[in-house]
Amino acid sequence: MDLGTVIRELRLTHGWSQGRLAAKLREVSQHATITREDVSRWERGKRTPGAFWLRHLATVLEVPLTALEADPVKRRTFLTDVAALSIAPAAASDLIEHGFAAALSKRPTLDHWHEKLAAYGSDYMALGAAEIQRRLASDLVVLQQQLDTSGMWGVAAKLMTLYGKTFPGADGSKAVNWYMMATHAADRSDDDTARVWVRGRAAIALGYEGASLSVAESLANQALAISEKPSLGRLNALVGKAHIAAIRGDAKGALTLLEEGRRVFDVSGSEEQESDYAVPLWRMNVFTSLLAARLGDERTALTAQEVATQNLPPSLPRFATHLEMHRGLMMVRSGDRPGGISYARAALNELPAEKHSLTLRMLMAEIENC
Template sequence: MGAMTPENFPALLRRLRTGRGWSQARLAEVLCSASGRPTVTRHDVSRWERGKRVPRAWLPYLAEVFGVPRERLELATVTETGPEPSETLASLLPPGDALAPLSVRNGRKVGQSTAVDLAARAHGLRLADDVLAGGDLVGPVFRELDAAVRVLRESTHTDEVRRELLRAVAELAQIAGWTASDAADPRTEATYRLGLDAAREAGDGTLAAQLAGSLGYHLVNNGRVPEGAALSVAAVAEAGPDAPGKTRALFHDRAAWALTQAGDAQAAMRSLGEAHEALEEDAGDSPDWAYWVNAAELEVMDARVYTELRRPLRAVPLLTRVLRDYPVTSTRERALYESWLAVAYADANEPEEAARVAGHVIALSGDVASARTSGRVRVVLSRLAEYRAVPEVRDVLESVQPGPSSC
């Protein structure tokens, strides 16, 4: 008997929904309740079931409400032709125009609902970053940020609304800075600093620490290690001990990475331990922008630090375990994390395994517009060069060499 063809996503979703006796409108209501975000409509569900869009950011909630493994849903999506980046982004952003509050006249008064809408748009962009690379997102993200800054500057509002608008601008600046860094866009540092100023003016120390830590991470990864390390460590202090556990875990993790690059291995290891302790203390009060911080992501940073410190026997098991369950739709992150696994295998004197993983990293990186993945491919190839005599390694190295000119 031949192998059964995997069920595609529209068919699977339709079967799961009708099996519960739910209408498309009912499924939309259930998803809104499960996610806490009233942004799914019957029309969204209809588009998913017609194959017009793939709701990648909603897969965890679909898995929850139907009681099926998330991996099963992901397998169904990868057999489909994915939507264009613009379609994915449109499915995640709330409907409407970020500049709508200014559409009547300059100086129009705006209220709390405008700030809430801008914050929702920031969160939609964060979800889009889970499945799209910087090169796909950088233009739309900066348009959203510019619109939010215009609303802040050109509208009138109460002091309370101003604080919320400032917070929304800071959140948009963080995702814009992150996206710009991934796209190697020169606006990265200025954007992070804009967001940092906005967060501080809003009086949100945790969000300010997020911006400071993000900027420190960018500086470290772009050769300004002492400055970036100092900023990453300062971000931990700016957040303070009363910040939500998930956020403190994130800040400690970034400090660990920066300290590793600065050559302070002992301080880096202490920061890794503090990150895990902070996550254990999480009380469920974290802001929306920390939704992705979990034990698996901390283990990835553990493994990255171990790899940089040439401790492959610690790094390989961690990365192997995390990648086994990591979403196949997060192409950029898989490419990045597997790049550290390839280097760790090389450090463990396992060039054949390093070559196998490196080949997958190269294949994944070709599908994403990310300067980060391109940079990691160069690192992996450089590390493999000393094993060129190994046939598997030689094949990988030769696969990326430019062929003879046809001119």
């Protein structure tokens, strides 16, 4: 599929005219010269959008830059990756069998599900998305039969959020749909902490990936409106909004949100080091590292990378790769594009292939297209 066709199909998915897309681009880029005729030329292949417009097209159309990569080979690779992860995690017959076997056996208690929740939080940090997806699919089939108390809805909301994270944020029909269902589940838990956490976690996941930014912003705003109490959910929402602001070019807004996030972290940061449901010191600095690299703030980025590296558990090499790739992005931002791309690619290649994630691939694409 050529780039013009991709732009047109994404535009039509949003239900927009060429003029509406041009208006959206003017809004986010603060560049008044883009017109409907420019969009038409792109879609007809008469002109190719440059790096500046590719970035803003990705923001407006809510896809990673890779999906708009001008190189058809790279774009095809990305779409193949998305398709591969979207394959059903287990055969339908196996899931049905598992569900009935659980229904015929002793009903798992709420304590059992809380233990499962804790285990998934730890496993997600080290295992690949495909394995987590398969296991979660089986457990969610069982759990959905037990959603008769607010406590069960709270567990379901967190597991559904984690399940959504096993799909790329750019696949708006899957990741975002799971995040939205998780918010409804959290609302049925009558637990504001869970309601804020689910929305905040989804916001930072999408913001870090640079995907579905309008959805991410909406979820973050909902989280912040539910409660002003310092919590991990509020922290995630603030940092998610900071990344959205950075991607949109609002450096002042991004730094203001980050500073507010740091104040929340000082109160609610985690002692737990290896759980997706925690934000310890090293993880807060991974978030800060990417944000500063996106803004071209070398001093802040280097400080965050140093603190994160010093505190990162050795059992989590994937996050060390994130930090190295942030350095590559920083090099590109400072003007050394070939050197930065080479540095980031080398860091990614050093990580065993089975530990690669779609988030890392999307980060690589962001660096290449910066």
